Structure formats: structure tokens, C-alpha cells
Amino acid sequence: MRVYLPATFASLKELSDTGEMVVQQGWGFAVTPALEEFYTVGDEEEIAHVAFQEAARASLRLLSLGTEHFPHRRVVVTVDVDDKQVTPTPENGEAVVSLDPQRISFADLAALHVDIGANEEATAQGVEAVHDADLGDEDAELTVGDALDNFLAWYDPTELNVLVALM
Numbered sequence: 001m002r003v004y005l006p007a008t009f010a011s012l013k014e015l016s017d018t019g020e021m022v023v024q025q026g027w028g029f030a031v032t033p034a035l036e037e038f039y040t041v042g043d044e045e046e047i048a049h050v051a052f053q054e055a056a057r058a059s060l061r062l063l064s065l066g067t068e069h070f071p072h073r074r075v076v077v078t079v080d081v082d083d084k085q086v087t088p089t090p091e092n093g094e095a096v097v098s099l100d101p102q103r104i105s106f107a108d109l110a111a112l113h114v115d116i117g118a119n120e121e122a123t124a125q126g127v128e129a130v131h132d133a134d135l136g137d138e139d140a141e142l143t144v145g146d147a148l149d150n151f152l153a154w155y156d157p158t159e160l161n162v163l164v165a166l167m
Contacts, residue, residue: 006058
């Protein structure tokens, strides 16, 4: 199953250094039956984009906890894992899944997605606003939406070490 994992640059460094990465809190986002049921219109690619965007938003939450390196760059790690490792948890949101074990390896990688430098200002504002947006603040939701409107750069898994070294 394809799963989108919210991450930070520190997660990429861990993956580069050890070949494995701890899945933050064990949560990811995927095209689940609940998500497909919720979106009655749209093809699988459009529905997958919804799950991806949820991971990008969750990356804002991770960044709000603080990180030394690149505190204003969202990261989403896309993996393909065995279906047995993934449990949908619709009570937490239509796209939310839990992973067991809560660790992925380099072999699981399908793609890496990272904010580019030009996105940092909007991402910084999104980091500051994400918790208020989660609590229903409409202005904060617009700020988070502005951050999410920025595309993340795509990297092939084979580029992981170069990406970490260049950043």
C-alpha cells in the first residue's frame, strides 16, 4: 500500500545515515476505504493527492514542535509497504493509517518530497498557524492553505544521500 508519511529534514538525515526511519507517532496517510467513500467524485490520483496533502499538513505540525535543521521546510516521505503493516483508523480521519512496525526502510521508499527555499516564508507562517487552524480559526486556516498551495519538490529515492548532503 502506498503511504504518505509526514517528516522533517531530521527524518531524512536518519534515513540517510541508518537506512531506516522512525514513523512519527506511527501515523501516515493513504487512500483508505473511508477516504474513497468520502470523496465520491474524483479519480484515484485526485484522492491520493488528498492523502498527500494531509501528510504535508501534518509535516507543519511536526515542524511546530521545533527542529534545528530547515525548520521551515515540509517533508513528505512516500513509501510502498505491505498491506499487513497498515491499519486504517477512520476515527482519526478518513486518510489516517497506523503503521506497525513504526519504522520504514530505504527499500520501502517510492519518493521524497521537500519544500524548496522559495516556500519557506509561507511554510513558516503555516507552522505558526497550524494549531489554531486545527481548532477552527478561519484566518489561520487560510494561512495554512497558503503554505499547502506550494508544491513540494520531488526526489527519487536514489537521490536521498545527495539531497541530505546538499542541504
